[in-house]
Amino acid sequence: MSVDQNLIDTWIDADPDPNTRRELLEADPHDLADRFSGPLVFGTAGLRGPVRAGPNGMNTAVVIRTTAGIAQWLHGRCLGGSTVIVGRDTRHGSETFATAAAEVLAAAGFRVVQLPDPTPTPVVAFACRKLKAAVAIQITASHNPATDNGYKVYLDGGAQIISPADRDIEAAIAAVGPANSVPRAAVEASGAHLVDEYIARVATLPRGTDRGLRIAFTPMHGVGGATALAAFRAAGFTDIHVVDEQFDPNPDFPTVEFPNPEEPGATDLLLATADRVDADIAIALDPDADRCAVGVKGPNGWFMLCGDDTGAVLGDYILSHTSGDRLAATTIVSSSMLKSIAASHNSRYSETLTGFKWLARAGDGLVFAYEEALGLCVDPAAVRDKDGISAAVVACDYAANLKSAGRTFLDVLDDLAAQHGVHLTAQVSRRFNNLAHIAASMTTLRNNLPKELGGAPVVVEDLNELRGPKRTDAIILRTDQLRVVVRPSGTEPKLKCYLEAVAPTAAGDLSAARQQAERLLDVGRAFAHTL
Incomplete structure (x- = not known):
């Protein structure tokens, strides 16, 4: 796949980070084609990707343009001047990315609370709700490999972003100009007390007194x-x-x-x-x-x-x-x-x-x-x-x-x-280097749905055929005691099969029920390995 050299040159000229500019200048054509194959898109709660230069990675230019899009989206909802929160973990690039996001929001007229130290993600969600912030941003890739970073977005009330907000923000990002043209203003870190308030809240949760x-x-x-x-x-x-x-x-x-x-x-x-x-x-x-x-x-x-x-x-x-x-x-x-x-x-x-x-x-x-x-x-x-x-x-x-x-x-x-009966669960995952192969596997399954599992008839529910908020790329296969859910992961390049077997406990015999449930799980595992 070839990429328009003008697109590459324009991106390099606008990249405010000399390290990522150099990275692109030294990249071979195949690598450049991958990096410019498309922008990072909002998945589960925000962006995640490898820390690397170009529009298809996590880097300062991408963070600046993403934050400018969020600022524009907030202004469009008459939320200009609102409180916004920026936090970060300690992954590669997190401190730089958090500072860039805070500076873009400050220049756009928002009251920015940039937490001073690396902070757990739940503290940022807590702070968003506590301060009634319009948006909170956490720079993190959670449990992804060390090569990744991400940009997690919470909306007012402290819940993760959902559609149509994510698609609207993506449209706003696409309309943002070059990264080096986005205004930025220095921000003084604040909000350390929010960690103490979070800890105090957690300390109220225990119901017992034994320690x-x-x-x-x-x-x-x-x-x-x-x-x-x-x-x-x-x-x-x-x-x-x-x-x-x-x-x-x-x-x-x-x-x-x-x-x-x-x-x-x-x-x-x-x-x-x-x-x-x-x-x-x-x-x-x-x-x-x-x-x-x-x-x-x-x-x-x-x-x-x-x-x-x-x-x-x-x-x-x-x-x-x-x-x-x-x-x-x-x-x-x-x-x-x-x-x-x-x-x-x-x-x-x-x-x-x-x-x-x-x-x-x-x-x-x-x-x-x-x-x-x-x-x-x-x-x-x-x-x-x-x-x-x-x-x-x-x-x-x-x-x-x-x-x-x-x-x-x-x-x-x-x-x-x-x-309640024995409920055993298991998961079978396949990791892919090419995301297109995940989509192909889902298509193959849809074209070859099983009529039975372990000798029991199967009822199929394809959530991609639903209308409304429960529509998603997932297929549920059910027998009277076995359930198999097949879906692409929202955070990793994996195809996941989630298995559940349920066996009633006759006369309180847990051992026999667990053995029965394990046999059912083996049926589910065997099917999952055929995908």
Whole structure:
């Protein structure tokens, strides 16, 4: 594929960063074609991509033009002069990108709160809601590889951006002139008190008083370490043992291949620490601290709970300690057990598309929301997004209460399975270098839909054929006890298959029900590997 040389020359001339200008001047034609194949587009909550020069990467020129588009969009909604917030993590380029975004917004006439230090993403979502900001921007790529960075956008109320705002902003960005023509004005950092206010809020969440809990903890080289420790201590937890090799922020994530607690091996150091110090619970945050993974000790040693297990445990805990007209929510790819749990607590239940941009808008009275990918929202009144730090504090609160009664999360999971049936979930993912192959795989599936799985008839729901907000590129295959959801990832170059098997517990025989559910999952796995 060839690219108009005039387009390349114009971009290079307008790039305010001499390093990225040089990068483009030294790039070969094939590389240039890739970098100029199109702009980064808004996906889940904003932009994400490799840190590199050109319109198809995360760099200062792209950040400047994106922010100018957001400023224009805000002015078009009669929000000129509003408060806006800019935060950042410690990834490569984050400080430079955050400063550029703040300066563009300041020159456009907004009251800019540029947080002075690297900050967990949930703090930015909290600050957006607390200050009633028109927009908050967090420079982060969450749990993506070290080569990536991103630009996450929250709207008023602190929820992630959704359509049509994302498409309207993209149109505004397209109309922005060259990056070096966008006005910028210096900004003095402010808002450090917001971190303290966030910590104080998290400290109010525990429902119990027992604090005799030993915690093993890792922020996985990200920005959540200091804030999480402060939140633990403010909530009364002091026996905390950190993974030293992963505590300080490091944009290269040297101890993990992928800085995501879901990835195999990512929590090995945490579980080794938990075993060494004889911990009661292990907690892992992802690098921007919006996801929380929980580790427990079982009969065969330490292991991490899946997101659905943690969601069921904390959902039941929160619904047990709240009353009135409440709503619990999860997504179409998460376990359906929360639906049964909510009914047992006389709570309303909602199921949304994948992602917290939808869960945050599940409905009035929301008290708990989660998604299987370790996203937990335990305090939606304050943080309308997934929040790993507050979830960690609530998980430790529950674990401490259980410990005082001689019980653990594994006992709770047995209780829930006995009451609601065994719900086992799994995921099969395929990573692609070429995004076009993901679309081709979805087309192939649509043209060759199975009529049965494991001998049971299949009911197919193609969400791409729906009208309204639940339309998305996903296919749901259901039998009476097995569900398979196939969809492209919104944040990574992956095709994902989400599996759930449900088996009733006859006469309380959990072992037999789990074996039955595992057999059903194997049917789902076999199908997923054919895609």
